Amino acid sequence: MAFEFTPDRWERFQEILSHYPPERKQAAMLPTLHLAQEQNGYISPEVMEYVAQLLDVSPAQVLDVVTFYPMFFQEPVGKYIVRVCHTLPCALCGCRKIIEHLTEKLGIGMEETTPDGKFTLLGVECLAACNQGPVMMVNEELYGNLTPEKVDEILDGLE
Amino acid sequence: MGTPKELRILYENIDLPGMYTLEVYQQHGGYKSLEKLFEIEPDALIEMVKESGLRGRGGAGFSTGLKWSFVPKDVEPKYLCANADESEPGTFSNRYILQQKPHMLIEGIIIACWALGIHTAYVYVRGEFTLGKKRLDAAIAEAYQAGLLGKNIRGTGFDLDVYTHPGAGAYICGEETGLIESLEGKRGQPRNKPPFPAVQGLFMKPTVVQNVETLSNLPFIVQNGVEWYKNLGTIYKDTPRGVDPMNTGTKLYCVSGHVERPGVYEVEMGLTVRELIEMAGGVRGGRQVKAVIPGGSSAPVLTPYELDVPCDFTCLQMNKTMLGSGGVIVMDETVNTVEALLNLMEFYAHESCGQCTPCRNGTPWVRDITRRIFEGRGKPGDVDHLIEVANMIADVDAFTWNTICVFGIAVAWPAVSFARKFRPEFEAHIREGRPVVLPVEEAVTPPEENYAWPQTIPEAVRRPTWDY
Numbered sequence: 022m023a024f025e026f027t028p029d030r031w032e033r034f035q036e037i038l039s040h041y042p043p044e045r046k047q048a049a050m051l052p053t054l055h056l057a058q059e060q061n062g063y064i065s066p067e068v069m070e071y072v073a074q075l076l077d078v079s080p081a082q083v084l085d086v087v088t089f090y091p092m093f094f095q096e097p098v099g100k101y102i103v104r105v106c107h108t109l110p111c112a113l114c115g116c117r118k119i120i121e122h123l124t125e126k127l128g129i130g131m132e133e134t135t136p137d138g139k140f141t142l143l144g145v146e147c148l149a150a151c152n153q154g155p156v157m158m159v160n161e162e163l164y165g166n167l168t169p170e171k172v173d174e175i176l177d178g179l180e
Numbered sequence: 181m182g183t184p185k186e187l188r189i190l191y192e193n194i195d196l197p198g199m200y201t202l203e204v205y206q207q208h209g210g211y212k213s214l215e216k217l218f219e220i221e222p223d224a225l226i227e228m229v230k231e232s233g234l235r236g237r238g239g240a241g242f243s244t245g246l247k248w249s250f251v252p253k254d255v256e257p258k259y260l261c262a263n264a265d266e267s268e269p270g271t272f273s274n275r276y277i278l279q280q281k282p283h284m285l286i287e288g289i290i291i292a293c294w295a296l297g298i299h300t301a302y303v304y305v306r307g308e309f310t311l312g313k314k315r316l317d318a319a320i321a322e323a324y325q326a327g328l329l330g331k332n333i334r335g336t337g338f339d340l341d342v343y344t345h346p347g348a349g350a351y352i353c354g355e356e357t358g359l360i361e362s363l364e365g366k367r368g369q370p371r372n373k374p375p376f377p378a379v380q381g382l383f384m385k386p387t388v389v390q391n392v393e394t395l396s397n398l399p400f401i402v403q404n405g406v407e408w409y410k411n412l413g414t415i416y417k418d419t420p421r422g423v424d425p426m427n428t429g430t431k432l433y434c435v436s437g438h439v440e441r442p443g444v445y446e447v448e449m450g451l452t453v454r455e456l457i458e459m460a461g462g463v464r465g466g467r468q469v470k471a472v473i474p475g476g477s478s479a480p481v482l483t484p485y486e487l488d489v490p491c492d493f494t495c496l497q498m499n500k501t502m503l504g505s506g507g508v509i510v511m512d513e514t515v516n517t518v519e520a521l522l523n524l525m526e527f528y529a530h531e532s533c534g535q536c537t538p539c540r541n542g543t544p545w546v547r548d549i550t551r552r553i554f555e556g557r558g559k560p561g562d563v564d565h566l567i568e569v570a571n572m573i574a575d576v577d578a579f580t581w582n583t584i585c586v587f588g589i590a591v592a593w594p595a596v597s598f599a600r601k602f603r604p605e606f607e608a609h610i611r612e613g614r615p616v617v618l619p620v621e622e623a624v625t626p627p628e629e630n631y632a633w634p635q636t637i638p639e640a641v642r643r644p645t646w647d648y
Contacts, residue, residue: 040302040343045383050365051348055307076365089367089533090348092307104308108269109477109523110436110509146351146527147269147477148308151436151507152443161310 024067030056034075046076050086054093063094091145099134099141101179103127104158107144110151119155120144122169126176140176182646184451184459187412189430190396191446194280200315202322205283211328213287213402217294218336220402225295232401232409233426238263238354238391239476239504240586241493243424250378251296251386258386260293260301261363262395264316265347265354267306268476269527270507273432273444274392278305278312281396282319288395289342290328291402296388299339304359307347317344351531355585356389357381358533369535370585393432393506414450415642416494425638427492431506435460438467438512448644449503454487457510467512470620471602475504477524478590480576480597481517484620485627489635500632501597516617517602518554518609521594525550528591536583539591542573546595558610563599566606570595577631601625601632 026034033056034049041048053076057068069083076083087093105123107116124130127140134141150156153165157172164175188194198204205211220228230245251258262285266274277285289301305313320342323329331339345363352358353368360382362368381387401409409428416425427449433456436442440461447459453472463469472482474491480501482489489495493503511520525547534540549566552558574581574589576596581588599606605623608616617623627633 040345042383045364047365048363048383051307051362052346055346055348078365082366085367086365090307090350092347092349107523108527109473109520110270112520112523113437113509113511113515145308145349146530147267147271149266149272149275149306151270151272151434151509154436154442158308163311 024057024061024065024071026056027060030060047078047082049076050078050083051090054083054087058093063097065095097134097138100139101159102141102143103176104143104145104148106146106148106154106156108147110147111154111156114154116155116167118169119157119167119172122172123157126173139179184447184455184644185646185648186445186459187430187448187648188446189400190277190281190284190393190432191444194276199280200282200319202283202319202326205281210283211287213291213399214328214334217291217402218334218338222295222297225291225402228406229295229398229401232406233413233415233428234394234397234401234409235424235426235493236391237393237397237431237506239268239478239502241424241497241503243426244390244394247378248292248296248388250376251388252379253297255386257300258296258298259382259388260289260296260298261356261359261382261387261389262289262301262303262392263354263356263359263389264303264305264309264312264392265359266309266392266505267351267354268478268505268507269524270434270436270473270476270509271505272434272436273506275309275312276444277392277396278309278316280315282312282316283323284396284399285316285392286319286323286328286342288398290333290340291398292388292390292395293340294338298388299341301340301342302363302382303342303344304353304363305344305346307349313344313346320344350533352533352585352587355587358585359389360387367533369533370587372584397429410642413448413642413644414490414492414494414640416638417641419494419638420498423494423497425494427494431492431503433491434505434507435510436507437510438464438469438515439510440464448646449492450490450640450644452488453482453491453508456491456508457487460510463510463512465512467514468620469510470513470515470623471511471517471520473507473509473594475502476507477509477527478502478593479504480593480632481601483601483624483627483630485624485630486632486635490637495637498636498638501593513620514617516554516615517598517605517623518550519615521598522547522550522554524594525591528587532587532591536588538573538582539588542569543591546570546573546591550595553606553609554615556609556613556615558606560610562610563603563606567596567599570599597632601630
């Protein structure tokens with residue numbers, strides 16, 4: 022199925038494009054892909070072709086970028102993306118217990134999505150909030166000083 | 181001399197409600213520096229920044245004014261990239277600037293752009309900094325509306341556009357040429373240098389890439405003057421060739437790990453690592469300290485014998501580690517140093533951009549040797565093997581790297597320093613065939629056998645007195 026931006030996203034895309042020199046449309050790649058992923062949930066081959074057309078590059082160049090950056094998904098993901106940090110400062114603060122609790126609670130492993138499509142669990146590198154370790158992000162929200170109880174409270178409160 | 185105290189300059193009022201708005205920021209002296217700025221000739225401003233001793237806070241600690249002096253004057257357009265891709269494990273001070281004082285960054289950007297004749301600046305914001313980017317975008321919009329950005333700023337005829345640009349989760353985009361490639365819409369794979377970005381950077385035009393904290397120092401230098409700034413921090417004399425003696429200003433130290441009060445501590449540079457740990461409430465539960473990483477995960481680790489080193493650029497460099505990004509990770513006696521290194525090597529193996537063979541293949545190799553030692557599958561000679569492989573990515577003693585960018589040395593530094601400085605604990609894993617946490621005294625290589633020993637602390641011509 023062909024993909025195209027909704028009218029309001031088309032406007033936002035035009036605004037993004039205006040930030041870069043007209044002969045350097047490719048520079049708009051990351052913000053454009055973020056915008057497309059916001060609409061589509063993930064970057065499908067159709068999205069890549071669309072973005073390639075908009076930015077005057079080949080679909081292969083878009084694929085090249087999509088596969089490099091961990092924040093872009095090539096498969097559908099859950100409604101809520103849980104990113105739990107597992108880098109050293111959080112590890113020192115006991116993130117292993119949080120990760121075990123999350124996998125047990127959600128019944129999935131890292132990089133997996135619950136069968137109902139509600140949660141995707143990702144282990145991520147340092148989120149730059151080490152003073153609040155252990156930390157996780159649920160979609161755009163950051164949560165720190167996690168305990169298993171606090172994780173329950175956060176996840177159970179989501180629709 | 182008193183005991184070290186916090187001195188909040190960049191972080192002043194950072195917790196104040198609404199500090200991220202133009203109104204509150206201006207109520208507390210925000211944008212005051214612009215009253216002086218446009219009366220300073222750009223060249224004089226570059227000299228001022230050079231004279232102030234300000235050094236890049238992103239990791240390399242290079243003189244900001246000197247970097248600016250490399251930018252050709254006759255090439256148009258030129259670009260500024262503010263590096264807000266804060267991703268070095270253990271570092272989190274830029275996050276709170278973006279979230280709480282985004283206008284301070286904008287003010288710094290205006291100053292840098294005035295000095296360099298730049299009319300377009302991009303702020304490369306880490307993709308995960310959702311709140312920070314939102315606040316910064318709102319602050320930029322406010323600044324345009326107030327005539328602080330855009331055409332003919334304050335009737336000076338000076339034009340400046342500032343845009344944010346989101347990253348997408350790749351650590352390497354914090355490397356300045358990786359950032360530029362990423363901004364151009366490509367994989368964030370660093371470029372060969374030279375040419376340096378100051379000559380050919382973004383869109384092959386002269387570009388200055390500057391960390392958020394570095395830029396945030398500028399309003400205070402312009403506002404209060406060079407002499408004021410040089411009266412903060414530590415200045416050494418008679419440093420060896422290639423070692424910059426300037427450690428002026430305050431530093432946003434990010435203290436994490438096993439301390440009672442992790443957080444950002446803004447202090448004049450010159451306090452020791454031990455004093456910084458004390459400031460953060462000491463090691464949790466009164467335990468013994470076992471290892472401290474002083475400048476983000478890439479910095480060589482320090483043992484308990486090495487904590488009286490001043491936490492500044494000059495001294496940490498002279499003691500074979502670095503201030504780096506100011507991320508201080510404290511580990512207490514319960515830590516298994518092999519496991520800690522394994523954690524870091526997993527990070528680097530994941531984040532290697534894959535461009536250079538020594539890094540792409542060497543980093544997972546170092547990780548695998550570390551893992552097998554940790555899991556009790558290590559073989560005699562594995563510690564030397566680990567050091568040898570890491571040194572092939574980058575030779576830590578010669579300070580050369582076999583890779584395009586400094587990621588190579590960022591891998592080799594922790595690998596070699598952990599293995600050398602905690603060798604008894606590594607060897608115990610191999611000997612006993614299982615993870616072993618040795619008591620601190622037994623886990624650490626005796627200081628006289630430590631490659632970073634004896635410690636060198638040069639004489640200072642200016643030190644903080646903390647009398648406030």
